[in-house]
Amino acid sequence: MEGQTVVTPRTATTRWKKIRVRLIHTRDHICHHCGAPLNPDAKRGEPGSIEIDHLIPYAQRPDLAHDPNNLVLSCRPCNLSKGARTLDQPYQPPTHMLPLPTSRAW
Ligand SMILES: [Zn+2]
16 A cells, blocks of 8 residues: 555544544434434444534534534434535524524514
8 A cells, every 4th residue: 555645534533533432422322313213333334323413514614523512413314315415505504503693584
């Protein structure tokens, strides 16, 4: 492998692994989006496996990539469908996440 640049995925870093472990230890093992039960022992891709989801996508706020307030536990189907949706439709974070709520005409 020498002479070849190995691209390390964001989620393979030691820092990310620590955050993931801490989240799984401190959060309820249910999907933030659909409430499905999650299995902390399931391997990635197995039924019930836990995915860590960014409420505000990394593409929008890379500075929040490791912020626990921006991270939730998610089942794989929700994480995948959300990822696809955000391609053409920016995710709207919950109002309590916004530093300055913008006024809206309801
Ligand atoms: Zn889900």
